[in-house]
Amino acid sequence: MATAADSQDGEEATPSPNSSENGTFECNICLDTARDAVVSMCGHLFCWPCLHQWLETRPTRQVCPVCKAGISKEKVVPLYGRGSTNQQDPRDKVPPRPAGQRSEPENNTNFPGFGFGGDGGLHFSFGIGAFPFTFFASTLNLNDGRPQPPSAGTPQYAEEQFLSKVFLWVAVLFIFWLLIA
Amino acid sequence: MAMEKRLQKELQALVNDPPVGIKVDADQIGQNLSEWLVNVDGAPGSIYNGEKFQLQFKFGSRYPFESPQVVFVGPNIPVHPHVYSNGHICLSILTDDWSPALSVQSVCLSVVSMLSSCKEKKRPPDNAIYVKTCSKNPKKTRWWYHGKQCYHSEYKTSLLGMSSMGINT
Structure with missing residues (x-):
């Protein structure tokens, strides 16, 4: 088994024009090189149109096609390769793939946690509701200021x-x- | 279109690099990619060792988002608790648990693995009634995937009926 795979690899080592390299960047649904690539939180790569169609097919039970982890439109990450945006604009039929989320880096100039600064920051309140x-x-x-x-x-x-x-x-x-x- | 492209890729992969015990005849498939016959060997070491089976795949236009119809055809239908004598297979990945990341190859391997885990050659308990009443399309059967046992829905209801009448099945 291993030797067969090895010899296969040996043959594949010669550059073949139409086969993509090792299939690492193939969409798990169409088996083609992923276009408008998105990656799920569980790390699986898809074309956005393919994944979108799958999510539409099973609206009530949205799972990753590969590992069956929970998956949703909001929780996939688009992949932007260098210069890939100006190749084509395929966002005509399917809704555009979700945007990436960018969070600001944290800056730790103040002592974290207790900001008794000029912004009048800290308020504690205790209360029991019922x-x-x-x-x-x-x-x-x-002595809370109410009349005697x-x-x-x-x-x-x-x-x-x-x-x-x-x-x-x-x-x-x-x-x-x-x-x- | 997407379906044909993907089937073309699957066929190419299966012809170029077939897994042990799984053979597909590209010439027989020819131009009509929507129907395949795949030859499957019983796994060595299992009770189906040496037997040869044939699986028929029918792909709808929404493949791979919807599962293919998969049945055993030909002279040798395996005798197995999840395989009816008309070739229908009770296997959850063929309906409820289908995923577009599955392929002809993975379905074949799952079927072989299902056969291999069997210890005793036996038809499903509801074989006679199912074969008489079922649709030609196994995807139309409402299967109950129930651990070791496999029931189609009518059998399940009759079972429930019996147990409610106090009959132990």
């Missing part, structure tokens, strides 16, 4: 005590409901 718990949470906010509670004996005080009890009961009922539901 209603009965905010009841407890709000009691933890000390009214002094005991005023009608406003009584009203607030009443409201407070109502909300407490609502909270208790809510928790009870959560427990039995």
Whole structure:
């Protein structure tokens, strides 16, 4: 088997005009040299028109034809060879192949993470969302600039005590409901 | 057009560098690339050693995006739990699991490998009813790929019916 392959390679070593080199850059679908080449995240090479047609054929189950990895239009990378763009413009029938994504290089001039700079950067906030718990949470906010509670004996005080009890009961009922539901 | 170009390439590759036990006759195929006969040998070391089979491939215009129709033809249909006596093959890559990266060669190798993994020559359990009722095109059968067993859908429903009636199959 190995010797057969070797002798085959030996013959192939002489330059043959029409066979492409080793098939490394052949589309996995049309078996021709890939044009408008795209490569999947799993590393498999296709013509964009071929891959697009395959994705259209199975819209519900989009998998790489070679390795069955998940694949999508957004997650293929176009390959741009040198000077290949001005050969022809084949984007007439199929939608144009997705553009490459270019991310800016990171620059680490500042100490990373804590930017207490002039842009007023850092905001922390703590909170617990569900209603009965905010009841407890709000009691933890000390000196947060709200007006002082009214002094005991005023009608406003009584009203607030009443409201407070109502909300407490609502909270208790809510928790009870959560427990039995 | 794309289909013909690709089939031409596949044919050339198969003629120039055939895998062991797989032979295709380019002259017989001739100009009509949409139908091929491929000669396949049972693999040495398997229970089909020394047997010769013939596979018929029919390619639609949407090949390779759609799978070819592949059936065993000729005098010798292998006796195998996934091969019906009319030549139809229950193999998932021929329908649901088809991929355009597969080829005539890889299909042939898969079929040979399917044969080789078999320990006992046996027809599928639903062979008689399937052969009577099936379409000529195996791709029209709704196959259930089910581990070792292979059912077409009517057999599956009858199986389910039986088990719901308390009959153990």
